[in-house]
Amino acid sequence: MALSLPSHGRMGAMLPVRSLLLVKMSKTSKSATASLLSCPVRLLGIRAIREFSIANAPQTFKIPKYLGYEEASSIPLAYSTVVGSVFSDLKVPIPPAGSSLPLPPNNEVPVLVWGGSSSVGAYAIQVLHLSGYKVVATASPSNHEYVKSLGADIVVDYRDEEKVVEEIKKATDGKLSLVVDAISENHSTELAVKAFGPDGGIISTVLSVDDSVKKGRTDISIVSSGARIVYQNPKYLDAFRFLEEALEAKLFKPNPIEVLPQGLLSVHDGWNRQRAHKISGVKLVYRIADTPGLADV
Numbered sequence: 001m002a003l004s005l006p007s008h009g010r011m012g013a014m015l016p017v018r019s020l021l022l023v024k025m026s027k028t029s030k031s032a033t034a035s036l037l038s039c040p041v042r043l044l045g046i047r048a049i050r051e052f053s054i055a056n057a058p059q060t061f062k063i064p065k066y067l068g069y070e071e072a073s074s075i076p077l078a079y080s081t082v083v084g085s086v087f088s089d090l091k092v093p094i095p096p097a098g099s100s101l102p103l104p105p106n107n108e109v110p111v112l113v114w115g116g117s118s119s120v121g122a123y124a125i126q127v128l129h130l131s132g133y134k135v136v137a138t139a140s141p142s143n144h145e146y147v148k149s150l151g152a153d154i155v156v157d158y159r160d161e162e163k164v165v166e167e168i169k170k171a172t173d174g175k176l177s178l179v180v181d182a183i184s185e186n187h188s189t190e191l192a193v194k195a196f197g198p199d200g201g202i203i204s205t206v207l208s209v210d211d212s213v214k215k216g217r218t219d220i221s222i223v224s225s226g227a228r229i230v231y232q233n234p235k236y237l238d239a240f241r242f243l244e245e246a247l248e249a250k251l252f253k254p255n256p257i258e259v260l261p262q263g264l265l266s267v268h269d270g271w272n273r274q275r276a277h278k279i280s281g282v283k284l285v286y287r288i289a290d291t292p293g294l295a296d297v
């Protein structure tokens, strides 16, 4: 089983399961928990450190044959976050089962995805593109081709704060009203506010952002349903069926991954890389079974 962790490291990543599973914690998973408590990454949600997990069938998705567990492990948490952002906060309708994807383009309502090369941003772009929306995204120039390959119509460099607002306004014909802020720090929400059209709208954030960044724009709402919404409201479970269909048709790509050696022993190094902003356009993955000594405990 493979594990990918969100950069905040607060909660356990949901492990991909092939269908309705499983039974009980194995001896191995208890061992993994015990080992972890004595190593320096105790903040990790230990509920995720197990080889098998129990899940309700409607809250799972089938992994297509062409995808390995390592790649699939990047999907559940980041995708559930996008369900909260796109389908709940921005009120984009979930494409009905059996739709021909992508849905016909609707260029009237452009959506900005701030942080298009991040894990959450990459999934937001794909969901919006498949739902027929025009997508404008921000990313470093080295990731522009990657972000376009996910379905973004226009990509702008966010690092020049003078220019980025003007470029977004141009790309959205001055009528930006919907934003997924997949970064929600380092001025991202503040800059997105400046790019809005005259009628305001909604910014969905992945972190809590203070309303003061709106600088008096009462016509703009900052909201954040988060991944939890998937489990709170059964109507969002349809998003898993949409995901399954899009994956099966190879219309939805998991994040590019980098598998770190030595399983859980590398988690600390991975977080240090994350904190130093040394991760770009890739998801770090740890194979639990690669952890030295785990099988002997």
Ligand SMILES: NC(=O)c1ccc[n+]([C@@H]2O[C@H](COP(=O)([O-])OP(=O)(O)OC[C@H]3O[C@@H](n4cnc5c(N)ncnc54)[C@H](OP(=O)(O)O)[C@@H]3O)[C@@H](O)[C@H]2O)c1
Pocket: 005, 006, 007, 008, 009, 077, 078, 079, 081, 114, 115, 116, 117, 118, 119, 120, 121, 138, 139, 140, 141, 143, 158, 182, 183, 185, 186, 188, 206, 207, 274, 279, 280, 281, 282
């Ligand atoms: N992943 C999850 O499951 C998850 C779930 C809930 C919440 N979150 C939260 O979402 C945020 C992003 O997490 P993640 O896992 O998606 O991150 P990530 O993939 O590790 O983010 C790295 C990417 O962020 C981009 N980036 C960094 N600063 C940026 C900025 N100021 N503006 C635009 N892009 C920027 C970089 O783009 P360039 O290299 O192109 O510059 C890089 O590709 C974190 O705060 C995390 O806590 C994540």
